[in-house]
Amino acid sequence: MNRDLASYKFLDDAGDLFRFTGRFFQQWFKPRYEIAEFIRQCYIVGYKSLPLIGLTAFIMGLVLTMQLRPSMLKYGVEFELPAIVGIAIVREIGPVITALIFAGKIGSSMGAELGSMKVTEQIDAMEVSGTNPFKFLVVTRVMATTFMLPVLLLLGDAISLYGSYLGVNIRGDTSFTLFWMQVFKNLSFNDVLPAFVKSYFFGFAVGMIGCYMGYTSNKGTEGVGSSANSAVVLSSIIIFFLDLLAVQITDVLGFN
Amino acid sequence: MTEVQQATNKDQTMSITSVLVIRHLYKSFGKNHVLIDFNLEVHKGESVVILGKSGSGKSVLIKCVIGLLKPDQGTIEMFGQNIPDLDHEEIDQVRARVGFLFQSNALYDSMTVRNNLEFPLRRHWIKVTQEEVNSMVIEALEDVGLTHTIDMMPEELSGGMRKRIALARTLILRPEIILYDEPTTGLDPITAKEIIGLMREIQAKYDTTSVIISHDMNCIRTASDRVIVLIDGKCHAIGTYEELKQSDDPKVKHFFE
Numbered sequence: 103m104n105r106d107l108a109s110y111k112f113l114d115d116a117g118d119l120f121r122f123t124g125r126f127f128q129q130w131f132k133p134r135y136e137i138a139e140f141i142r143q144c145y146i147v148g149y150k151s152l153p154l155i156g157l158t159a160f161i162m163g164l165v166l167t168m169q170l171r172p173s174m175l176k177y178g179v180e181f182e183l184p185a186i187v188g189i190a191i192v193r194e195i196g197p198v199i200t201a202l203i204f205a206g207k208i209g210s211s212m213g214a215e216l217g218s219m220k221v222t223e224q225i226d227a228m229e230v231s232g233t234n235p236f237k238f239l240v241v242t243r244v245m246a247t248t249f250m251l252p253v254l255l256l257l258g259d260a261i262s263l264y265g266s267y268l269g270v271n272i273r274g275d276t277s278f279t280l281f282w283m284q285v286f287k288n289l290s291f292n293d294v295l296p297a298f299v300k301s302y303f304f305g306f307a308v309g310m311i312g313c314y315m316g317y318t319s320n321k322g323t324e325g326v327g328s329s330a331n332s333a334v335v336l337s338s339i340i341i342f343f344l345d346l347l348a349v350q351i352t353d354v355l356g357f358n
Numbered sequence: 359m360t361e362v363q364q365a366t367n368k369d370q371t372m373s374i375t376s377v378l379v380i381r382h383l384y385k386s387f388g389k390n391h392v393l394i395d396f397n398l399e400v401h402k403g404e405s406v407v408i409l410g411k412s413g414s415g416k417s418v419l420i421k422c423v424i425g426l427l428k429p430d431q432g433t434i435e436m437f438g439q440n441i442p443d444l445d446h447e448e449i450d451q452v453r454a455r456v457g458f459l460f461q462s463n464a465l466y467d468s469m470t471v472r473n474n475l476e477f478p479l480r481r482h483w484i485k486v487t488q489e490e491v492n493s494m495v496i497e498a499l500e501d502v503g504l505t506h507t508i509d510m511m512p513e514e515l516s517g518g519m520r521k522r523i524a525l526a527r528t529l530i531l532r533p534e535i536i537l538y539d540e541p542t543t544g545l546d547p548i549t550a551k552e553i554i555g556l557m558r559e560i561q562a563k564y565d566t567t568s569v570i571i572s573h574d575m576n577c578i579r580t581a582s583d584r585v586i587v588l589i590d591g592k593c594h595a596i597g598t599y600e601e602l603k604q605s606d607d608p609k610v611k612h613f614f615e
Contacts, residue, residue, distance in 0.1 A: 232482040
């Protein structure tokens with residue numbers, strides 16, 4: 103077999119990523135538990151991402167409402183605008199856009215940070231200092247992204263719907279209470295649960311790919327930039343694939 | 359007493375004073391044979407310099423010693439334990455007695471100088487109170503003359519200061535052996551001289567054993583009791599700096615020209 107083939111390299115990289123993921127699950131349950139570092143990562147990943155995710159969510163809700171309004175008006179269903187926007191944001195647009203923004207901010211920073219630590223021997227220094235660097239750096243980060251993205255999604259959805267409320271009122275007159283009543287009246291458990299569950303998988307994918315790219319970076323300073331870039335690109339693609347998979351699963355399970 | 363008994367007694371005497379014994383060490387990366395039948399014995403309180411060109415296997419050797427790389431064959435005995443045979447917990451116990459100064463300093467960018475120094479203390483589960491930790495950190499910083507940097511971030515320090523802080527972090531656990539990976543690389547001659555002086559001071563003060571990887575002749579001349587010339591992964595020559603300087607071997611002479 104010609105080992106230079108792109109397909110061979112793809113399979114080789116995919117195999118490495120799966121092994122890396124397997125190592126995560128192997129190390130996850132083993133003591134010692136890095137709780138302080140996990141909390142610190144939750145703060146960095148969750149709290150520090152909130153302004154960016156909040157801003158993009160707000161603009162997304164506002165713009166989506168304003169773009170939909172003329173079409174809704176044309177068919178005489180303008181009063182359904184909060185319901186339509188609510189379903190679109192909660193079911194699909196919220197989780198995917200939040201995950202993509204999250205991948206851009208957190209995935210790239212993890213790729214660059216761990217890549218830089220590898221190049222400057224900080225990972226080796228940790229090992230010499232009696233620390234399991236995989237557990238300290240990778241497990242805590244992946245757990246933080248997995249648990250923080252759903253929280254950011256809930257906040258992002260709320261901010262997005264508030265943006266939509268302002269969008270509705272630019273050319274209309276809908277009270278705050280009426281807007282939220284219309285949103286929640288048309289949302290069911292089947293809309294919220296799959297979106298919330300898939301955000302855990304998106305968070306896991308962003309953390310795992312960001313850490314994998316950084317931790318396995320091996321081309322000096324050039325490799326650090328490359329790791330950050332690859333982390334964002336691959337995370338984004340995986341998010342769309344997971345979304346495609348999620349819609350099939352929810353369809354089979356009768357959530358659609 | 360038979361010859362065998364005499365040899366055994368001699369071996370036992372050697373093993374009492376030897377803190378690091380490397381025997382028949384081999385390490386390859388694919389078809390690249392980095393270390394080939396490497397042997398070394400380091401005695402307590404000694405300062406051994408391993409001299410070699412870039413790519414001769416010096417850093418691989420020192421990483422095998424600290425357990426960051428696993429050799430293909432051979433034994434590395436430190437404090438009576440064979441490093442390649444140890445599990446994670448056992449190797450951590452050995453590492454608590456060994457300091458490692460990285461070529462790139464390897465200070466944690468996201469931590470202050472204080473946290474960088476506290477990190478090995480906390481990670482090795484050493485039972486000390488916060489007051490003791492504080493005094494140990496201050497003492498290590500006093501040893502390198504940089505107490506005023508305690509709350510600074512590594513990015514605020516110069517190259518020489520970073521090297522000193524890295525040395526302070528190495529000292530915090532009071533190691534019995536310190537492994538230096540090219541301690542003067544990337545430093546200006548004056549700072550390099552200061553670092554070498556500091557290494558000698560530390561060795562005298564704490565009675566440590568030093569294994570230094572270097573190709574800086576000034577460092578080798580000042581800091582070595584014994585020099586090992588590593589060529590193509592093999593131990594090519596051993597002797598004091600003066601002995602090797604007088605050597606007729608062209609490969610050895612090449613380093614001292």
